[in-house]
Amino acid sequence: MIKSTYILAFGLLFNPFIKPEAALARTTFTGGKTTPADTLAKAPANWFNLDPQENQVMGVSTEKAYEYLKNRPSKTVVVAVIDSGIDIAHEDLKDKIWRNEKEIPGNGQDDDKNGYVDDIHGWNFIGGKDGRNVEHDTQELTRLYVQLRDKFEGPGGAKLQKKRKEKENFALYQKIKADYEKELKETQDQYSQFQQLQGAYENATAILKNQLNKEDFTLEDLQQLKSTNQQVNQAKAIMLFMAENNFTKETFTEGEDYFMNKLKYNLNLNYNPRDIVGDDYSNVKEKHYGNNDVTGAFAEHGTHVAGIIGANRTNNLGIKGIADNVRIMVVRAVPNGDERDKDVANAIYYAVDNGAQVINMSFGKEYSPQKEAVDAAVKYAADKGVVLVHAAGNDGKNIDQEKNYPSKVLANGKAVNNWIEVGASSFSGSGKLVGNFSNYGKKSVDVFAPGVDINSTIPKQGYKENSGTSMAAPVTSGVSALLLSYFPNLKAEQVHDIILQSAYKVQDLKVNKPGAEGGKAEQVTLGELSVTGGVVNAYEAVKLAESLSNK
Template sequence: MIFQTKKSVLASLAIGFWLASSAQTSVNEVPKGWHLKDLNSDGLYGISLDKAYDFLKNKKSNTVIVAVIDSGIDTLHEDLKPVLWTNPKEIPGNGKDDDKNGYVDDVHGWNFIGGKDGRNVKEDSYEAARVYHKFKAKFENVSDTASLSKEDLYTYKMWKKAEKQVTGGGKESGLELLILKRTFQAAVKNDTILQKAIGKPTYSGRDLEAFTPTTDEQKKAKTSLLIFFTSNNVMDMTNTALMDDFKNYLDSEEKKAEAADKAPKDYRGEIVKDNYDDFNDRYYGNNDVMANTPFHGTHVSGIIAAARNNGKGIDGIANNVKIMAVRAVPDGDEHDKDVALAIRYAVDNGAKVINMSFGKGFSPEKQWVDDAVKYAASKGVLLVHAAGNDAANVDSVENYPNPLFKDESGKAANWITVGASGDPKAGGLVASFSNYGKKEVDVFAPGVKIYSSIPGGNTYGDAQGTSMASPVVAGVAALILSYYPNLTPQQVKSVIENSAVKTDLKVVSPGSDESVSLSDLSVTGGILNAFEAVKLADSISSGKSQPAKANQPKAQKAMK
């Protein structure tokens, strides 16, 4: 999805779109699947996957289950059907809980934001609005916090932050929303003109680029709409997908604007019908893991494990993986209870890696999620999480879920936070939208213009975000565990971090024009490399070495 940047950034882009500016971002093309390539042989800052497989070619692999907690997965996609996890203890379609795990007919996973009547949550509210209105009556007249308990003080501070975010937009936010509305109206008009001019209702950015207008009206429409395709590196995206993405973003911003005066609608509660405040009320949802919003999860799943060497579409990273679909992410902010139960479901059903390409700025039930993370650690499960797309420093800006335990008992050691890298020829080595953090972002991985599966059965396209970088790391983690199953989650994390390849190239710090070292933006100061990772994993697995706190000198040289 392309509308994953700060509102102010999108508003600036929208102004240019609205005014039909002819100035377009000039970005060199990178080939499909560039993120799998090698710097030395291909000249691209990918993860050197072919070299990794060459190193592993005479070794035996074991099947690894990777859970994708996301918006849903197209279970009928040609590149995903062969790699879907199937619950061996469940008889499909018999309406019974054959394996007695509390979830009926959970054949390929479970949908925690569905109803027993078959309906599914598509859109939802934002956590800031939920927090603000839930605790408003309790805290709005508090002037002295000295009498508050430790737990109430924690909640009060969270509420004050939500209050500022929900009510502090002012005239600037109102102007940005007005611009977005007018931009969308102009986009709809231009799209209608272009559909008629091109002669078909659905066209890609490349189709639009190749189209030759015959009237001034068509020329203006092409110039205006092409800005979004080129500026976001989504030339393979269709006009319908682009417009849907824009409309969803506009709807979300309108909901945020309404939140100051109006409590958000309980989208989830009306469908799921659980007792949300009771964590033990956990056997809700349905088995529709595709539901009606599978774009994001389908794209993420393809990056990890799309069937390799089948002559179709793309090759995923890991070659002996089964994807478990766990739906918990709506169009809006996910709920902590659903996230915590999704993690527990994945662990209980055999996942060894869990990908989490989602996030939000508030976590009112963080303890539930923390307990699930600790449970995953106790069962030897690695969690991989996207750092977020706000060009923010998450050392100081909250982004949830995160590995820092609310009870101050420490930090999860089975957790990797991933920032998004790119290629210098296509916008920079660090993605301009990526969150970063010298303490809290562990490693960067390709997340710009990533080509993968999208809903439609045999359809593929580009997307970008830390949402795409996280499954690149999850795929490499699964690859490592497939060949070296004796490694613990902590060892796999250490392998990925200590094999990350450094560079002497200066990068632009996201959200600024400042030139910095990659070590200023992450723990490792490096970019994921599958080849270096499997070499180090092999050495550790065989007992030849232990992870060191430095990168391979040869690898460092290769990246200069």
């Protein structure tokens, strides 16, 4: 599931035991380019490409890497983005989108005989042959609850509950039911609190507009406002709190959408959009379904991810992606809800079979009922020498202890060596280096990469700052593509090893352990949160790749 960090922030903010100032990690004033990173409250522009030493922000040294590689030849690398869809007409992406040269556009035929008709820029596994597309879907928790409820509470269910061979499945059902009911209640409670907060915001706004005699007022106006009226002062305090935590009118619009989508679709026991796709959902071996609409109806997330990887570095527009000689293959498989294992597996097969060398996967969930199908696809990618990069997730939890899928560890207990699991870091060189929302794990998370306040492309020629491990993964995919572009003989496992071994280590720095719910966060080293104890660094990775190539 694509989980935005403001969702976690809402969860923290509405917890009655949490101090409001702990709800969000970021504030809004601007720091200069050479200001020490531990004093910055706002990320400098393009910060994820900058250098920790030269620019004093914890970027991945992209520009420094290209200066080192100047005048060297490069090879085009194909990166598949399995996501919600991509706006392939975006000004900063249109020249970087993969094109299937073996397919003739619009003729309604499968020219290259790969099983997918008119797959010019990729494929959409959550669309139907009639052109319709899945935008929303349920969570896997919801789907499992419905499946097991019908089994154990339907006709004959009472007898099944008592059967010894069903003991394990019934125990799973009881856990799933408890988890579902807990999440539903938490969501309903949070929505109620959200509505109260929204009401307070709207009421305070009206009071202050009247007091200041202004339709639009600034933070400076609030700070200068002096009044003996208790109602006005209370409204001022509310608005200052909102400003401190980046809550705006747009934030409340997003929040309303989030809660309504979660209640109307994600946790709705009666919602099932799979008839749009029209496949035999029970057949995980079925591959040839969907359509060629790679943008779909929910493309902001995928477009943002694509820009980080490969936004045009030479057109003087918008942003600069990490990889300069790259083509983005679009594979749509992630709805607003939990992705389905069958679609994830087929998306990986499609990407590998059509020439992707790197696959970015900025999604995840807590349950994987068809894990064997996904594992087979992951193993297939490993055997074909494709680098897989996966976002660790935005729940602020230890995924050494709590499950998060898909995973580099297969059902047989063995881990593939082409998989890089990525947590999110910030621009700060202080204790706030790790995003408070980021999942972590000394065994499960390989490395951290920039994932806080990342400016990138969004649909309709837009740009926006987003935060999440969903942003950290494409930074790492971009560095992987950069390595393969300039050192094309590298194997997938070598790219994996180079990125981990060259990670920028922050010696002896204590960072806030993610997920702190109020009070002072526990201080730990980065080595306690990941395999490497470091942040991805393109410059160091390039130097290490060069040394290996010269041997």
